[in-house]
Amino acid sequence: MSVRPASVGTFLRAAPPDRLPEVVAQHLRTWFPVDDVELFLSDLTMTALWPVIDPDAAAGGPLAQRCFGSQQPVTDNGTGTVLLPLTTWGDRLGVLYIRFTSTPERETLAELASVADELAIALRAADKDTDRYRQVARRQRLTMAAELQWELLPGRSLGGERFRLAGQLDPAYAMYGDHYDWSVTDDRLTLTVLNGDGDGIEAALLTTVAVNAMRNARRSGANIVEQSELASDAVYSRYGGKSHLATLLLEIDLTGGAVEAVDAGSPKALIAREGGIRPVSLEQQLPLGMFGDSRYETQKFQLEPGDRLLVVSDGVHAATPGGKPPYGDSGLLSALRRTRLQPPTEAVGTVIRALRDYHAGAEAADDAVIVCLDWLRRTA
Template identity: 80%
Template sequence: MSARPASVGSFLRQAPPDRLPEVVAEHLRTWFPVAGTEVLLSDLTLSSLWPVLEPETPPGSALEQRCFGSQQPVTDAALRRVLLPLATWGDRIGVLRVDLTEAPGHELVTELTGVADELALALRAADKDTDRYRQIVRRQRLTMAAELQWDLLPGRSLTGERFRLAGQLEPAYAMYGDHYDWAVTDDRLTLTVLNGQGDGIEAALLTTVAVNAMRNARRSGANIVEQAELASDAIYSRHGGTSHVATLLLEIDLSGGTVEAVDAGSPRALIAHEGDIRPVTLEQQLPLGMFGDSRYETQKFQLESGDRLLVVSDGVHAAAPGGKAAYGDSALLTALRRTRLQPPTEAVGTVIRALRDYHAGDDQEDDAVIVCLDWLRGTA
């Protein structure tokens, strides 16, 4: 056999966006001792993995889920199988399953990991140019509101040298205006959790205006006060004060842990550290869009190394199904304590599952957002 190409990346860049799994499968068959390949993508609820190459076959097993959750390669020597996480900048996409004709050695697994990394990057880039992968990950039809909000999300997780970040939005297929956004530039991480007033398409459109107004300001170099004020003006000019967006807007200094905040509504923040959980007390200002020419001020609080910052929408902390006490009164803290040893990507799912259990079969009356940030350390 001739020398193996250094990377599959050049082949993926030349391929049509909807044929990336086939390109990787052919590359592996040609250059590696491979008997079979499957690409599995996570569904919108992050609860199951679905095959792309053979979509009629069953979803991924517990072994694939273990790979997806741990974000580490998993080998099954008996089956001569290697499972590799597909992720870009910490945003989990799915799993690459490779069946080999020989036992998986360390060097081979390392090479296959490089192929998985190239595929994950290509899948993320191709997502806007083909519907194939989105058709796999949605297991039922989305409402129009949900379609708008999924397109608006930045991703489901993000990692950097000093932080790990994850968010989850529920219910996945029908939403009512809750949302989150984030962006990292240099040592600054901007994080927003929002709740557009109302439900259905009107709430989603309201949130879309707010998010894009804040992005427009942020990308022009504006600080979080200016971002909030531009979004408030945009909403007021459209609705004249009849609709508003509750927002918590944070800018985190990743080198020192200082957090500047604009609290304009119902999302709430908590800090967990070594089992202790405390609320972040901020002075609440008016929601975006209630009045013309609204002005906002920042408040500050400090993260310590190892702190976990959690932000939840009112669909989490204020949920009171069947006349129960609000979820945020005590059940939320119980759920958060269970996440102490979990990474943010798993912690958000734990809280959302506990919220579902709290509803005990009743439909959620509001959508729910939870965002989890681990600040790992300051500068050395």
Template identity: 85%
Template sequence: MSVRPASVGSFLRAAPPDRLPEVAAQHLRTWFPVDNVEVFLSDLTMSALWPVLDPEAAPGGSFAQRCFGSQQAVISGGAGEVLLPLTTWGDRLGVLRIQLSVGDAREHLTEFTAVADELALALRAADKDTDRYRQVVRRQRLTMAAELQWELLPGRSLGGERFRLAGQLEPAYAMYGDHYDWSVTDDRLTITVLNGDGDGIEAALLTTVAVNAMRNARRSGANIVEQAELASDAIYSRYGGNSHLATLLLEIDLTGGTVEAVDAGSPKALIAREGDIVPVSLEQQLPLGMFGDSRYETQKFQLDAGARLLVVSDGVHEAAPGGKPPYGDSALLSALRRTRLQPPTEAVGTVIRALRDYHEGTDPADDAVIICLDWLRRTA
């Protein structure tokens, strides 16, 4: 009698990068009473889940959306079907659906969860080596500027024992220069939100210069002041002060909740706790690249355990479609209050959808970024 392999991981690592769903499906059909398997991936707007194995099939329905939103296994079909989140390091990719021919899915839940975890990790690793999965999640063609921006993003969510983090960009298929970046190392979480100057591919190129300059400094061990100054010098050297970049750099101490900030422009930070939403008061310094040899200073503020930190670009807080009051005056606060019980991954989508509704079908004048961080203050 054949012995079931301990893990599907070795088979996924040996497979071509574009055939991972088929390898996982074959493993499940070989070793379990499985009749059907589908892999769903979330589109760029995080609004629908699209099938990979059968691209002509319908998008994932309510059970798949519930699994994706809750990040919990969902049993359906009289316990004959299970849906499992495809998530790695907090980054939500999609959902794995397994339909059994006989038996109760709960009997195999531990093994199915392990397959989903291995598949999620493999899909993320393979993303740079095949276009298959990107073609699934793109429901229309990206502009060249948007192509550059999506290639530059770190991911759409990140999590650990001490924090939950998510970000979203709008419009997904035609963004310009707004951007976010993050990195976690040891007890420090660095977050950057950028308001790009201009539009089209030139705005995306400006952001690309800034983000890579800050990453270069950060990866060399530089603090956020040095990151801001290197990026400012790089932009000024390239554009001579004719283009600049409003940026908010944050470094969060995950053990104590102290936040060091370099406020170089228009992104706004807010703290939400127990129903109250309070703007973070920071003294703005010059945008990056406005002058040669610009120098920056840090400011500090404190997060309490369980606090939520939100950062929005000017495409959110200054949006004023059709002569309406700026979205940040009151509508933003209303939208943020509706997210109180939602995890960051859902909260950013709620705010973006409310922003779309605020525009009432008109095209936004600027792209928009929202970042949401929950600091949990748990130790590893």
């Protein structure tokens, strides 16, 4: 009698990077009473889930959306359907859909959750070696500037025991120079939000120079002051002060909640605490690359357990479509209050949708970035 393999991971690691969904489907059909398998991946706007194995099939329905949004398994005993979230380190990729010939046992569901975890990790690793999954996620062609920006992003969300983090850019298919970056090492989370200068591919190239300069410094062990100064020097060396970037750099102590900040321009930070929302007051310094040999200083503020930290670019807080008051005056606060019970992964989408509604069909004058961090309450 054949013995079911303990893990699908061995088969995934041996498979070509573009065939991972089929490997999982074959594994499930071989060892479980399965009638149908599909893999749904989120599109770039995080508003729909699209099939991979059968690209002509319909997009994921309400059950798939509920699974993706809640990040919890969803079962429909009436149809024998099980949906499992595909997530790596808090980054949501999509949903694994399985339809059984009979209602699965509870022990089976635990095994399927392991299969979904193995598939998510494999998809993350394979992303650099095949275009298949990115082609599914794209529902229209990106501009060249957007292509550069998506390639530069660290991910869409990140999570651990002490924090939940998510970011979103808009418009997804035609953004320019606005960007975010993050990295977690030990007990430190470094977070950067940039307002790029200019339009089109030149704005994206400017951002690429600055982000990679900051990463170069960070990966060499430099603090956020040194990251800012190296990036400023790199941008000034390339553009001679004609182009620059407004940037907010944060380093967050995930143990105690202390935050060090370099405010080099227009991104704004806000803290949601116990039902209220207040701006973080920081002294603004020169944008990166405006002058040669610019020097920066850190400022400090404190997060409390349970706080939500939000950072938005000027395409959000300073948006004035059709001569309306800046979105940050009241519209942003209203949108943020509606996100109070949502995780960061859902909250960033809520704010972006509210910003689009505020434009009421008018073309946005700038691209937009929002990053949302929940610093979770410490447990004993």
